[in-house]
Each structure stands twice: as structure tokens, then as C-alpha cells.
Amino acid sequence: MSTQTQNKTDKRISVVTTVIAAIVMVVLLVWGGRTVFTYLRFEETNDAQVEEYINPVTARVNGYIKTVRYIENQEVKKGDTLVVIDDSDYTVQQDEAAASLSNAKAQVSVLQSNVQTASTVAAASKAKIGAAKAKLWKQQADYDRYKKLFEAESATRQQLESMQSMLEVAQAEYAAAEEDYAAAISKTNDIKAQSEVLVSEIQRRDAVLKRNHLNTSYTVILAPYNGKMGRRTIQPGQLVQSGQTIAYIVDKDAGKWVIANFKETQIGKMYVGEPVNIEVDAFPGQSFSGKIESLSAATGSRFSLLPPDNATGNFVKIAQRIPVRIRLEGATAALTNLNAGMSATVHIKKDHE
The missing domain is CATH 1.10.287.620 (Helix Hairpins)
Structure with a gap:
């Protein structure tokens, strides 16, 4: 290979490298600028989940199951028969x-x-x-x-x-x-x-x-409200006891909300009724609106089974999380596909004036 050909190749590599570096630099600048802009204008957390009331359906009498009239994930109406116990x-x-x-x-x-x-x-x-x-x-x-x-x-x-x-x-x-x-x-x-x-x-x-x-009436178990059934774990002929949970139902009439766990350093100026922007991981690019409904009376760790005691052992300061309940707003149809447990990212403007 001649020296002239080698110089041309080096120049091409240098140009490509420069272009790639410039693109990377632009991307980093855009990402960094957006991150800084977001940080300066919004309080943000990705420690948030969509919530719904998921209530147990329990048997009120003892007996053997005669028929099961629902399947997993079935939509049910209030008063629909779910289970019949031999009476x-x-x-x-x-x-x-x-x-x-x-x-x-x-x-x-x-x-x-x-x-x-x-x-x-x-x-x-x-x-x-x-x-x-x-x-x-x-x-x-x-x-x-x-x-x-x-x-x-x-x-x-x-x-x-x-x-x-x-x-x-x-x-x-x-x-x-x-x-x-x-x-x-x-x-x-x-x-x-x-x-x-x-x-x-x-x-x-x-x-x-x-x-x-x-x-006798309790041997027919009805849906307590409109909702969606969870996983089915019972079969005809199975013996159930009074008070035993036989199914779970998601209450569709009670609405949906988001629990966002903000750091204690982020909630200083938050207030009830403040507008919130929500992004759900399951639906990228789609934004949901809401308002702060309430702020927890204590950190999440205080409601745990074994709350921490800083007076024992070695103390390491950790930023605590405060659960914030956010009411979802907007058209019901837009919220239909949101299910309990979905991960979300919540943005709240810092400008409270």
C-alpha cells in the first residue's frame, strides 16, 4: 500500500471518528441539558406504582364447593354468582x-x-x-x-x-x-x-x-361490586371453611391512583391538589395527569413490620421515602388499561408560585 493511499485512509478514519464524536457530544449535551432542565423544574421519582383496591372474596359458611362460575381475569358485574356451595x-x-x-x-x-x-x-x-x-x-x-x-x-x-x-x-x-x-x-x-x-x-x-x-343464602357467593377477578385457585368438590379467602377481585368502581414514594428532601413544598404528570412504563410516550390527594403521615419505613430504630447499632443516614397518593384524572377510557402494580414515573413542578 502506497503512502498516499494510507494517508487517505487515515483521513477518512479521522473524519468518521470526528463525526461520531460530535454526534455523541451532541447527544450527551441534549441529554444533559434535558436532565438539568428536568432537575431544575421538576421533582421526579420512578419509585411509583399504579394502585387499585384488590379485595378478598371470602366464604361465610363451611361446605363443599358445588360449582365455580368464573374464570381467571374475568370481568364481573355486581351481583354475579361467583361460587355455589352445597347447601x-x-x-x-x-x-x-x-x-x-x-x-x-x-x-x-x-x-x-x-x-x-x-x-x-x-x-x-x-x-x-x-x-x-x-x-x-x-x-x-x-x-x-x-x-x-x-x-x-x-x-x-x-x-x-x-x-x-x-x-x-x-x-x-x-x-x-x-x-x-x-x-x-x-x-x-x-x-x-x-x-x-x-x-x-x-x-x-x-x-x-x-x-x-x-x-343458606351464604352458600351462593356473589360479586360485591363491578370488578375483575384474579387468579382462580379453587375447584368443585373442594372443602372451604368459614372466613377462608377463595378469590380476589379488583374493584373497578373505586377508581385508580398512584402511590409515589418521594425522598423526604423532595416534598417540602408539595401540597394537596397540586397537578402531577405521570408516565407509565407500560405505555411509553403516553402521559397521564393527576392531582396530589394526600401525603403520608409518616415515612414508609415507619409502617413496616419492623420499623428501624436508629438508637441501636451503627447509624447510617439514609434519605427516607414519603408515600404520596395521587388521584388519576382524565377520561375513564384512557385509564382502563392501567393495572395495579404497574411502574410509573411521576413529575411535579418545583414552581409553586
């Missing part, structure tokens, strides 16, 4: 409670009839008291008359003793009539008391029946 045991208990309630009501009817009968007997006993009282009055008058005749020697002692005996019989009959009337009244009151107790028992059995109705 055979609860139906039997419900029928038993209904029969027990009917029996108690029938007993009340019997006791009401007994109260009527006892009241009639008491009325008859009261009438006997009147008759016995009249008879006693007559015997007392006869005795008093014969006593005067005996004292005037116009009647014999035998006649007086006979009148006295008849008076004592009348007194005994009057006392017996009063006791019969008191017993009839007492029996009537006893039956009425039994009726009141039975009325309370009817209320108790009615409550038991309602509880059994509820337990």
Missing part, C-alpha cells in the same frame, strides 16, 4: 327450624284455648262464691233466730245445734268456693305466663330460622 345441610337445618317454629305457634294456640277455658272456670267459681255467700247469710240468720228462741225457751237445744251445724257447713262451703275461685285465677295466670314464655320462645325460634335462611 344440603343448611336446607335441612332451615326446614328443621321452620318446623320448630310452627310447633311453637301451635302450642300458643293451645295455651290460648286453655286460658279461655280457665277463665270460664274462674267465672263459674266466682258465681259459686255468690251462691255460697247467700246460703251462708241465710244460715247465719236462721242460727241467730234459733239462738234467740233457745234463750226464750221456745226452741230446744237440739234445734239450735242443728242450726249451728248447718251454719258451719255454709261457712265451709263459702271458704271452699273462695279457694276454688283463687285456684282458678291462679291457673289462668299460670297459663298466661306460659303463653308469654312461649311467645319469647317463638321469637327465638324465628331468629334461628332467619339465621338458617342467611346461612
Whole structure:
């Protein structure tokens, strides 16, 4: 290769290298300028996630799953049937409670009839008291008359003793009539008391029946609101216990928000209602708007299971993070594709004037 050819090649390499270096320099200057501009005008964090309410669906009764009427990631409406638990045991208990309630009501009817009968007997006993009282009055008058005749020697002692005996019989009959009337009244009151107790028992059995109705209704598990089901982990024939989580549902009616964890040095001038710009990693180039809804009352580490204690061990100062809740705004259709857990980058202007 001649010296002239080699010089041309070196010149070409030098030109290419210079061009590449210039391009790299321009890119670095643009990137650096943009970074500095962003840093000066915005508080920014990429420690942010889209959030939604993800609530558990729990069983309220024990039993074996009869059917599962949803699939993973299915959209559901409020009131849609999700799971049906075998209700055979609860139906039997419900029928038993209904029969027990009917029996108690029938007993009340019997006791009401007994109260009527006892009241009639008491009325008859009261009438006997009147008759016995009249008879006693007559015997007392006869005795008093014969006593005067005996004292005037116009009647014999035998006649007086006979009148006295008849008076004592009348007194005994009057006392017996009063006791019969008191017993009839007492029996009537006893039956009425039994009726009141039975009325309370009817209320108790009615409550038991309602509880059994509820337990039977709990065997059909419905969607509590509009949402989207999570992963399915249950199958027909599986035994579930009361309180067991059988599914998770994402609440679509409660809206969506972003939790952005800013450093403690960044939140000094942030305020509720401040506009926010959000970029989601899943949708590059697309921007979402929002407003600060609230700032956490403490750093995220304070809400952890084991909050740090700087009084123990060696202390190393670390900038803490403050969770900031941001309400997403805009057309609902634009937010439809945002799912809980998606990573986001949040920008907030530093100019608060």
C-alpha cells in the first residue's frame, strides 16, 4: 500500500471518528441539558406504582364447593354468582327450624284455648262464691233466730245445734268456693305466663330460622361490586371453611391512583391538589395527569413490620421515602388499561408560585 493511499485512509478514519464524536457530544449535551432542565423544574421519582383496591372474596359458611362460575381475569358485574356451595345441610337445618317454629305457634294456640277455658272456670267459681255467700247469710240468720228462741225457751237445744251445724257447713262451703275461685285465677295466670314464655320462645325460634335462611343464602357467593377477578385457585368438590379467602377481585368502581414514594428532601413544598404528570412504563410516550390527594403521615419505613430504630447499632443516614397518593384524572377510557402494580414515573413542578 502506497503512502498516499494510507494517508487517505487515515483521513477518512479521522473524519468518521470526528463525526461520531460530535454526534455523541451532541447527544450527551441534549441529554444533559434535558436532565438539568428536568432537575431544575421538576421533582421526579420512578419509585411509583399504579394502585387499585384488590379485595378478598371470602366464604361465610363451611361446605363443599358445588360449582365455580368464573374464570381467571374475568370481568364481573355486581351481583354475579361467583361460587355455589352445597347447601344440603343448611336446607335441612332451615326446614328443621321452620318446623320448630310452627310447633311453637301451635302450642300458643293451645295455651290460648286453655286460658279461655280457665277463665270460664274462674267465672263459674266466682258465681259459686255468690251462691255460697247467700246460703251462708241465710244460715247465719236462721242460727241467730234459733239462738234467740233457745234463750226464750221456745226452741230446744237440739234445734239450735242443728242450726249451728248447718251454719258451719255454709261457712265451709263459702271458704271452699273462695279457694276454688283463687285456684282458678291462679291457673289462668299460670297459663298466661306460659303463653308469654312461649311467645319469647317463638321469637327465638324465628331468629334461628332467619339465621338458617342467611346461612343458606351464604352458600351462593356473589360479586360485591363491578370488578375483575384474579387468579382462580379453587375447584368443585373442594372443602372451604368459614372466613377462608377463595378469590380476589379488583374493584373497578373505586377508581385508580398512584402511590409515589418521594425522598423526604423532595416534598417540602408539595401540597394537596397540586397537578402531577405521570408516565407509565407500560405505555411509553403516553402521559397521564393527576392531582396530589394526600401525603403520608409518616415515612414508609415507619409502617413496616419492623420499623428501624436508629438508637441501636451503627447509624447510617439514609434519605427516607414519603408515600404520596395521587388521584388519576382524565377520561375513564384512557385509564382502563392501567393495572395495579404497574411502574410509573411521576413529575411535579418545583414552581409553586
